Amino acid sequence: MNLIKDVVIVGGGPVGLYLAGSLARSGLEVLTIEKKKEIGEDIICTGIIGQEAFTKFQLAPSSIDHALQDVELFSSAGGRIKYHHPFPFAYVVDRKVFDQSLARRAQDVGVEILTGLEVKEIIPSPTKVKIVAQGPENQMNFFQAKICVLATGNNFYLHQQLGLGKPSQFVLGRQVDLVAEQSAPARLCLGKAFSPDGFAWQIPFKEKGWKIGLLTSSDPRPYLRKILKSFFPLIPGSENNNLPPLSTKAIAQGIVSPSFANRILAVGEAAGQVKTTTGGGVFYGLVGAQLAEETILEAFQRGVYDESLLSGYEKRWRERLESEIRIGLIMRKVYSLLNDKDVNLLFQIAREDGILPLIQDQGNFDWHSGLIMSLIRHLYHYPHRIPAFIHLSREIWQKTKYITSGEAFPKS
Numbered sequence: 001m002n003l004i005k006d007v008v009i010v011g012g013g014p015v016g017l018y019l020a021g022s023l024a025r026s027g028l029e030v031l032t033i034e035k036k037k038e039i040g041e042d043i044i045c046t047g048i049i050g051q052e053a054f055t056k057f058q059l060a061p062s063s064i065d066h067a068l069q070d071v072e073l074f075s076s077a078g079g080r081i082k083y084h085h086p087f088p089f090a091y092v093v094d095r096k097v098f099d100q101s102l103a104r105r106a107q108d109v110g111v112e113i114l115t116g117l118e119v120k121e122i123i124p125s126p127t128k129v130k131i132v133a134q135g136p137e138n139q140m141n142f143f144q145a146k147i148c149v150l151a152t153g154n155n156f157y158l159h160q161q162l163g164l165g166k167p168s169q170f171v172l173g174r175q176v177d178l179v180a181e182q183s184a185p186a187r188l189c190l191g192k193a194f195s196p197d198g199f200a201w202q203i204p205f206k207e208k209g210w211k212i213g214l215l216t217s218s219d220p221r222p223y224l225r226k227i228l229k230s231f232f233p234l235i236p237g238s239e240n241n242n243l244p245p246l247s248t249k250a251i252a253q254g255i256v257s258p259s260f261a262n263r264i265l266a267v268g269e270a271a272g273q274v275k276t277t278t279g280g281g282v283f284y285g286l287v288g289a290q291l292a293e294e295t296i297l298e299a300f301q302r303g304v305y306d307e308s309l310l311s312g313y314e315k316r317w318r319e320r321l322e323s324e325i326r327i328g329l330i331m332r333k334v335y336s337l338l339n340d341k342d343v344n345l346l347f348q349i350a351r352e353d354g355i356l357p358l359i360q361d362q363g364n365f366d367w368h369s370g371l372i373m374s375l376i377r378h379l380y381h382y383p384h385r386i387p388a389f390i391h392l393s394r395e396i397w398q399k400t401k402y403i404t405s406g407e408a409f410p411k412s
């Protein structure tokens, strides 16, 4: 196969498909190449997408399973908070339906989508970029474009070929799908017993379904067992070794720079456009896609496809997302240093000191730094909590010392 297009997008996930549709709507000839046999096949994702994404990117509501407005928070030391938001703050979507509806929307405006082809090599030159993709019977296919976009998710081997950056770290997202007769709102579990370095979640999905997930780079099995035992005692696996099948996927954490080269851009998780607080990547990826679209249209308008113009994309997306990504990384680090007693103390403070109304008023599912700063300012109004915060700061400081010196933590 030999095709010439204006833009070739490598990766048929939500970000690549959204960008493909937007560019085609502006009159460009676009090809999307996806290595899976079918769009939406075998996706590991809980599918929580903030309300803002649906309005900002005019996403089709057909993939929505239900809205999220209530969440129960649990700490491993027994704390519990019921939280009700004044309006639905996010939606749980069926990711297969979500991705397929983006694919249909792109095809409706002329995007060609080829599945079952894995891009192996990308060769930019002053006049064009060549893309080499391997088919199911190992046959090689060749494509040509003026610009090639990497929307390859957490797959970074093409970045290496092209001299693009990589995220500074990854966290492992683990998920189990359960069937359990239980009527309860979404749950968020904090503390070392639920996840040693992240947090865990339980999201109802469709009739009787539950998505149980956790962010951790440690062996997840003891924590899943604890979650099943605490919340789903009737499910096999809570008492013995037969845990339900577990899916694992690495999530990029940290900005990817450079995210451009001559005739090349990276977008979505492939550019590190992921919320580092939660690991959610769809919304920031779509924000990145919108900024990539602006830059690509400018490149075609001016007939300039080299780094001098494409660097504008990285400048724009970093202005929009970098501080959120960096503050999120710091918050996750600080959180990972807290022990179960500290987390419980945070629960107490949240319940008693007007923090829940502040979250109701200023909380935003996708932009977290504003709320973090408001929470810090809010503490000035509660001087009686200062000893608790001195205690937490001392704990964090001491543990940071051990981490930087490489010594083992003393047993508490």
Ligand SMILES: Cc1cc2nc3c(=O)[nH]c(=O)nc-3n(C[C@H](O)[C@H](O)[C@H](O)COP(=O)(O)OP(=O)(O)OC[C@H]3O[C@@H](n4cnc5c(N)ncnc54)[C@H](O)[C@@H]3O)c2cc1C
Pocket (backbone or CB within 6 Å): 010, 011, 012, 013, 014, 015, 016, 033, 034, 035, 036, 044, 045, 046, 047, 048, 049, 117, 118, 119, 120, 151, 152, 153, 154, 155, 158, 172, 173, 174, 175, 213, 248, 249, 250, 251, 267, 268, 269, 270, 274, 279, 280, 281, 282, 283, 285
């Ligand atoms: C357990 C778990 C739960 C999550 N839950 C959420 C959530 O609730 N909300 C949320 O927003 N995010 C969530 N995420 C993250 C989210 O799934 C990703 O950030 C998001 O899918 C990124 O979109 P993308 O289009 O950038 O990349 P992807 O969705 O990863 O798409 C990339 C595509 O590129 C294809 N590809 C890669 N390399 C090649 C190649 N060489 N040739 C051809 N094709 C290629 C891949 O097959 C893939 O289809 C979760 C992640 C995990 C692991």
